[in-house]
Amino acid sequence: MTEVLSQDEIDQLLTVISAGDVEGEDTKQITDRKNIKIYDFKRPDKFSKDQIRTVSVMHDAFARHTTTSLSAMLRSLVNVHVASVDQLTYEEFIRSIPSTTALALINMDPLKGSAILEIDPAITFSMIDRLFGGPGENSKVNRELSDIEQSVIESIIVRILGNLREAWSQVIDLRPRLGNIETNPQFAQIVPPTEMVILVTLETRIEDVEGMMNFCIPYLTLEPIISKLSAQFMYSTIRRGSTTENLNILKESLSVIDVLLSAEIGSMELPVRDVISIQPGDTIRLPNVKIGDPMILKIGNKAKFKCRPGMVGNSVAVQVTEKLEDITPEEFEELTGEDIDE
Template identity: 75%
Template sequence: MTEVLSQDEIDQLLTAISSGDIETEEIRQPTDQRKIKIYDFKRPDKFSKEQIRTVSIMHETFARLSTTSLSAQLRSMVQVHVASVDQLTYEEFIRSIPNPTTLAVINMDPLKGSAIMEIDPSITFSIIDRLFGGQGEGAKVTRDLTDIEQSVMEGIIVRILGNMREAWSQVIDLRPRLGQIETNPQFAQIVPPTEMVVLVTLETKVGDVEGMMNFCIPYLTIEPIIGKLSAQYWYSTVRRGATTENLNILRERLSTIEVNIVAEIGRMNLTVRDVLSLVPGDVIRLQNTRTGDPFSLNIGNRPKFLCKPGQIGNKLAVQIVKKLEDVQVQDFEELDDVEGDE
């Protein structure tokens, strides 16, 4: 709100200016001093702080999974954790890494474009030395990888990419694939030099050898899902849990799991003394089972179906005749508890 001066205040102000007590420059000086932020049009910020934070959370999960998988594969103590997540130009990233090094070009299906995974030479040669039966010592001289060493690192990177797919599962069903391995950074031009990228730096320790593992993702590649890289979407997805996308992933993974299916003819309680005295030819009378009754087909330890015995070719088989309801399954469990108490 503008302050209005009275006539006496105006006269005092004019008198002070005439006598030189107040400089006119002091009056003209603006009181509104705004903070100016320098903006570089050559490298604009395309990722917000919230999106950078979400990328960091995703790769903290990736680091934990990689720590476990690499420790098991190398049979050595491996530690991986996120050191920083920054946005910079692709040219700055290329200049910051050594030459030669291990550069893996990653196809980010279903996203368009590729990403770069760079593994420090000290970590690379420590992994190779460990897999070849050594103590896991780093490289004493800088050199390119041989064909055999490159093949070994391909297996390591493919294993690491499986962890990346799981870490990104809350945002997208990522299917990263190893394209090729380069040792000269100048040969890995996946985007223009001025294109902005997000760089995830992972501090890695294999035994006593320390180094860096960098994951470089161009903005053009991650742009289609940039809206999902927010804390609100991330936590709502984690809290929601049972989304259609997650259920499809669970179904796909569960469909390959093997379970035991047992056709149970019947049950009988015997003492240990009776069991030890059993010989071929003895007949055991089953409880609550009559000739012609269907068998219980158990999946795992739970009865799920009723079935009848039969034969297909030269092999024994069972035919499912009825699906057990939840109430009947509960009755089976109660019956087991009663038999256990007896």
């Protein structure tokens, strides 16, 4: 941070300079002590340090999920971790990647625009070789993908995108979709060259083969959710459970769940031999139950309401008359034979 001089310090400095007591070397030392920050207007910083840190945390989780899924898919030891998260122009990103590589254009629905997942050729051909039954060694191949190889790498990227959705779930319900795969960076112009992007570099190792995966996201794509890219938002307990939107989603999900309702007239214990001998038309006398007594309506195995039997059209029905929570513990135990605390 630039140091600001007080008015007294400024006056003393002007007095010394006017008197000629300060040599050129001393003036140079004073100048050298100033903390000057160079600002390039062609390359403005649009992401704060907190936002970059949040993106890094999100993709740490993405790297862990990808490590697990690729290890299972390739049946070999895979290690993926975040090497760096930087902001730069799209032109700088394009210039930093090989002239022939695998560039997957990713639709970032519901966000506007696209992102790019670039996979180093060494990693790409190692994964393809393993899925074809080979050892997956580093063969130094540098060529375009064949149709069959492209189909294989598409299946790998689709699995990776599932991990991306899970990693972003704390910020947005992202539904990334694979568009197409390019091998020439010049054909992957998703934003103007001077547009700022955030670049997540993932160091990837498959057995002895090492390489990079780069995930490039334009600022224009992240702009609608830029305020959510903060630690305060990600770890807020208010956001997670008590917003009206989340409660409505929870209610909607619960409203379609089927639950078992049963109206219980009464209960009694019988020996197994008596139960086996019961025939249609037999009458079972229930102890402590009178004709006018209410029935108990259970939800699942919990007694919740008093009700009385009746008919609706040609169907047998019950009418809820009272909540059991509104009665005393003694009345509850007398009706159900259960402790109200259970």
